[in-house]
Amino acid sequence: STVKIGLIPADGIGREVIPAARTVLESLSDGPKFEFVNLDAGFEYFQKTGTALPQETLDVLKNECNGALFGAVSSPSHKVAGYSSPIVALRKKLDLYANVRPVASVKSPAFPDQRELDMLIIRENTECLYIKSERQEVDPETGLKVAWADRKITEYASKRAGTMAFNMALTRQKLREQKPLEKRFWKQNPRVTIVHKSNVMSVTDGLWRETVRAVKEQNPDKYGGVDMEEQLVDSMVYRMFREPEAFDVVVAPNLYGDIISDGAAALVGSLGVVPSANVGDDFVVGEPVHGSAPDIAGKGIANPIAAIRSAGLLLEHLGHTQQALKMYDAVDAVLAEGKILTPDLGGKSTTTDVVNAVLKNL
């Protein structure tokens, strides 16, 4: 069967790493047959056309594609009238309710003092402050501006994200069991850590917390073997840096998930290696966690690893797990060897060098 993938490089280094990921997908020998279609979006596209996410891109994704790869989007530093982040819109319009972000260290001579960790962050992807319901008024007494944003947390979305977290904890356990014990990083029960700040937001984060807890509590047969713990978001960031090896699956509301995943990326050497998948019931969009990196765009030195791993995640969530594992292993082999690395990892190699090294290990 053919898998049709929409490619949305968007801005900056997105234009370099998405073609790199495509090359790797095309080189999978026993994978599905791929078809690709290039699609527009991004801040530069907005500057040319007045639209950041054209309707045509959405239509082609919905009507023709099985999944997509999104590159990166430039954020204007000033508010630009009419502009709104296309990736945030895409997540909402395609109902991609969970942002799945694995962050794992790879032993490599290139990072001798790297912390050992292997966590999977599940970030709720459709609500929280990301609903962008904001307004500004002027205080009539003082003449000063007052701005408001709505934070929305629903039982519906919290349950979907929580269910994804517990399911992924079981999936990871199954994959680990295929490895000899000494090669497994995580040797304990699968574990889900729920992040919140219900000591301050007792209603919204209270609802989040209760709903995610209920996923396990109401399904003891299915999830009884998965441990459940909680962390306030501030201590989560603290503990993640003190003992990152203590986390398996971490599930968080949208904004906390955004912050935590960047923090976790710092622990594995570079944002340039951390992938994500925006997952819904009907669609998946792979997306490197890094930004558009205007400072290095066009130089051919962007790290393609996050994008290649994101293509792997895309395959995994489309049901092609074995092909995804092959891609991960090839990337890990390149990192473990530690010779072909882009500058963000302290090396001197180019995007193309890294792609070639991955292909050699495929």
Add this chain to the structure above:
Amino acid sequence: STVKIGLIPADGIGREVIPAARTVLESLSDGPKFEFVNLDAGFEYFQKTGTALPQETLDVLKNECNGALFGAVSSPSHKVAGYSSPIVALRKKLDLYANVRPVASVKSPAFPDQRELDMLIIRENTECLYIKSERQEVDPETGLKVAWADRKITEYASKRAGTMAFNMALTRQKLREQKPLEKRFWKQNPRVTIVHKSNVMSVTDGLWRETVRAVKEQNPDKYGGVDMEEQLVDSMVYRMFREPEAFDVVVAPNLYGDIISDGAAALVGSLGVVPSANVGDDFVVGEPVHGSAPDIAGKGIANPIAAIRSAGLLLEHLGHTQQALKMYDAVDAVLAEGKILTPDLGGKSTTTDVVNAVLKNL
């Protein structure tokens, strides 16, 4: 002149570290004359009386005290009807609009691989999601719960926090100039880093960003020598862990400031060493950043350094800078020696041992 200080140990190790800080204050030979008054608040107090922050505590603080020291408060893991965090309430009721959190590494044989950093986080302390304006409803179509929280950002509060940040950048520069060049950590222009997420919250974080920028832009004579830069909150956490040495003063809305300061604490070895001061125009409350640590409460091994440094910050913001510097130096000497350390720093000493070591260096 007498300085009267309200002591509010509150919960857990707050009851051990606040008396420790008091002992150090009382031992300052050429400081002001101190008077102390013990005041109630906390979750345990709530469990006994139904009130987390009694009116009497507020009255005594307002009518009799020059400042206060707050210990730590336990957070119930479930929502408890009628309970609301007393420290959040105190900040609002006394209009303590800036939470000043210095995080600096001290070279010590005890932490051979510690990162070098010396940053000061200014956290807006009265609004953002901390206004606790929340509600829950039931979606009539699905019967599922939907919760909302209001995030409030005002020009008024943003300007006060921003002004504090630029003023502290100048104050730090002045203090550094008293040191020989080779002993100064930060050798560049003073710098203020503004944290926000205006690529998503263009109205609320947009107002925050513009207002803090305007503090410098409208006062070129005063702040022209202070560099200004911006970081999105997710990349702030990433960069803080990749290059913590790149930050001088960091100013952030309430929730981001909460998260960032815990993250920074992880870089200097322990939350047990990071102090804060809740600063308003008329009042200051020193407060260690750590929590009530129920697991070690009552054992006599809580690290008193954050509380002692918070007492120093209290003095500094009451105008007794020289006494504050003496306290900081004494604490730094104990850390630099690296022999008398509590278990959170890998040592075996008690709270009292550390207090005695600080007194010896005073």
